[in-house]
Amino acid sequence: xxxxxxxxxxxxxxxxxxxxxxxxxxxxxxxxxxxxxxxxxxxxxxxxxxxxxxxxxxxxxxxxxxxxxxxxxxxxxxxxxxxxxxxxxxxxxxxxxxxxxxxxxxxxxxxxxxxxxxxxxxxxxxxxxxxxxxxxxxxxxxxxxxxxxxxxxxxxxxxxxxxxxxxxxxxxxxxxxxxxxxxxxxxxxxxxxxxxxxxxxxxxxxxxxxxxxxxxxxxxxxxxxxxxxxxxxxxxxxxxxxxxxxxxxxxxxxxxxxxxx
Numbered sequence: 001x002x003x004x005x006x007x008x009x010x011x012x013x014x015x016x017x018x019x020x021x022x023x024x025x026x027x028x029x030x031x032x033x034x035x036x037x038x039x040x041x042x043x044x045x046x047x048x049x050x051x052x053x054x055x056x057x058x059x060x061x062x063x064x065x066x067x068x069x070x071x072x073x074x075x076x077x078x079x080x081x082x083x084x085x086x087x088x089x090x091x092x093x094x095x096x097x098x099x100x101x102x103x104x105x106x107x108x109x110x111x112x113x114x115x116x117x118x119x120x121x122x123x124x125x126x127x128x129x130x131x132x133x134x135x136x137x138x139x140x141x142x143x144x145x146x147x148x149x150x151x152x153x154x155x156x157x158x159x160x161x162x163x164x165x166x167x168x169x170x171x172x173x174x175x176x177x178x179x180x181x182x183x184x185x186x187x188x189x190x191x192x193x194x195x196x197x198x199x200x201x202x203x204x205x206x207x208x209x210x211x212x213x214x215x216x217x218x219x220x221x222x223x224x225x226x227x228x229x230x231x232x233x234x235x236x237x238x239x240x241x242x243x244x245x246x247x248x249x250x251x252x253x254x255x256x257x258x259x260x261x
Contacts, residue, residue: 038222043229046222054211054223058230061207064120064192065238068127072184075128076135077177084143084169085161101133105191109198123195123207130191131184138180142173178246185238193231 020040026032027039034042047054079097083090109126116122146169154164196209206214208227215224 035219035221038225042222043225046220047226047229050223050226054208054227054230057206057208057211057227058234061189061192061196061209061231062234064123064127064195064207065188065234067124068131068191069181069185069188069238071124071128072131072135072188073181076132076180076184077139080136080139080143080173080177081165081170083140085165097133097136100129105130105194106198109195112195113199119199123192123199126195126198127188127191130194131188134183134187135177135180138176138183139173142176143169146172175246175250178242178249182239182242182246185242186235189231189235189238 024039024041027037038046079093083093105126108129112126112129113119113122116125143165150168150172151164154168159167192207193209196207197213208231212224212227215221215227
């Protein structure tokens, strides 16, 4: 299993290298100007040259996405537990949660920025709106789809509702919660970028979204591609870290996950 995973990673690396090489060749042979399409080498040079600007912006965006993800994990998990305990709450709050999910955050962000005076809090709230629903819906699904035979066994032994929740339903819902968290990790980053676009925050508090806009205004395409590269790598890193967390938490319960890539 591990040798196959190494082979797949090697093939993925070779494919990425081939794509980058082809991209550089097309730019050089076609003599495409850098303000239209920069080559990978020029993008790497811009990333090195402008790191003092892009680095702090990346940290700002990651901080917003991280706070939003933590809030989504706590809020989504807690709300799912409350709705699993009460059908009345589920009937009343589930439509509201679905509504927040289907309304585009780009249309809500201006309202949030108007009513929330603290800019950072408003950006985190916008990103939270995007990242909240996958954690909530997956956790609720896991809580409501526990093995019915195990539920009957707990009732047979006289377990209380809270005991069934703590010893049966929450452990059964953990894989679903972690799956939702992996989805929300990328969405939190997307929500942070969209919120920064809407806010237009500049100066020392500017995130990568503003640096993207700034590079576009100046037709500095190498810097724009460098910022996009940082966002893409950040998304991959977040997904990888959450996958490691999932494997670590579920490794003892599901031993085969230790062999997964």
